[in-house]
Structures are given as C-alpha cells and as structure tokens.
Amino acid sequence: MSTQLVSEHAAVRRRTARAWAITALGPTTMLGGVVWAFLQPYRVTLLHPHGQGFWWLVIEPQILVVLAGIVFAFLIAPGVLEDLEAEEDGR
C-alpha cells in the first residue's frame, strides 16, 4: 500500500472517529440518565407520586439528564455533524 493511501485511510478513520464521538455524546448522556433511574428507582418520584409536592414531581434529576441528552442529540449534534462532513469534503 502506498504512503498516500495509508495517510488517506488514516485521515478517513480519524474523521469517522470525530463524527462517531459527536453522534455518541447525546445517546450516552441519555443512557446515563436511564441507567441512573434503573439503579435508584426509588429516587424517581414519578414512579410513586402519591403525596409528593410540585417540585418533587417536576424536577427529576434522572429525567433532566435524559432531557439534556435529547437536546444535544436532536438540536445541536445534527448541525455539527453536517458541518463536520462539509469541512471534511472540503466544501
């Protein structure tokens, strides 16, 4: 394999790794919130809402983590990925 092909292959691999990392950030965050909810279900107040006040029902850390992941994955990451591909294509 020529040196040029090797360097091009390495460049493609690096680009893919960057895109993969951006794609993974949101879902990883969401997964963190879900795993936390499974590990400590007694802290998800919505699962046993009886007698709980307004804030305990509205502000749930595990759900906030999932929401942060959703915001990043659906509102920020797509544009970043698009611009990353454009830059890699030399556009």
Added chain:
Amino acid sequence: MQPAAEFVHWMFATGFLLLGLCLLAQAIVGDEVWRRRPWRAYLWPGLAFLMGVLMWPVMVLYTNSTIHMIAHGSWAQTMMLAGGAELGLARGKLKSRYWHLTMPLAFLVSGTAILLHEQNGWLFARAAFLHHLTGWLIITGAIFPLATVFRPRATVWRSGFALTFVILGVLLYCDRDVAPVFGHISSQAGTPHR
C-alpha cells in the same frame, strides 16, 4: 412554592451538563467547524452568561446567611463576566486572547465561594460534603481554562475544561439533603429524603 435548594442545584446541573456537552463537541470538531454556524459560536458563552444572570434570583431568594448571599452574588458576577467576555470574543468585539482569563478567574472565585459558604459543622450532611468536593473540583479545574488561554488548540486542555463542567453537573445532581452514608451520624443532618 419556592423550590428547595436541591431543585435549584439540579436545574443548574442540567445547565452545566449542556455547557459541558457543547464544549466537548467543540473540542472534538475544532473551532472552524463549530463556528460554521454563527449562532453556535454564541451558544455556550450565552449559556454561561444566562446561568450567571439566573444566579441573581438564587442570591436574592436563598438568603440562608450573609455568606450565602456574598457567595451567590460573586458567582453571578464572575459567571456573567466570563460568559460576557466569551460572547465579546465570539462576536469579535474583544480582540485580546487574555479576555479568556475571565474563565479561570470565574472558576477560582466560584470554587473559593463554594468552599467558604458551606459550614464545616455540616460536613456529615451530603450537601456540605458535596459542596466541599465541588469547590475543590472547580479550583483544581481552573487549570484547564487557564491552559487553553496559552494552548488554545490543545485537545487535552479543552476536553478537561469541558469534562470539568460535566463532572460539576454530576456532583450537583448528587446534591440531596442527607446521604445514608453520612446522614446517620447526627440528627442535625435533617430528615432523610430521596
């Protein structure tokens, strides 16, 4: 109707988590890609500034003590200063890279305020323990924004800067009135809650 302190911590934790994710993405793709869309250049500085603004109601409404008011006020000021400076740099109104030094300054002031405003007598309570952990995290984490002033393209410093916010978010999410591991030591730790 006023939320307990832990709810405020969790809301700010979400802000810091988003801030960390944005900074991490910027560190991964680089400034050129990140700033291809003008609104994105203002995203995390704007978020930092907004969180500084939102610290003012916290200062006004959570007046547990004078030291709490001073601590919350100093965070509000330094977060607004750092966020505002980053907004100015993103807009091009500010030219000198040394304006980035407002961020490590915000880290140092905020970290010191977090350490000082929590009473040592409450150390057995989870909130106080976490405040001390958070304070030292922010003070030691100041090395990352400081290093990025002089090595702006070094991924390791930029990633460290981003991850400091992510860890800060995690610590704030962990903030509850008492923890089983510490709460049993004294009745002064309060009534255990979720």
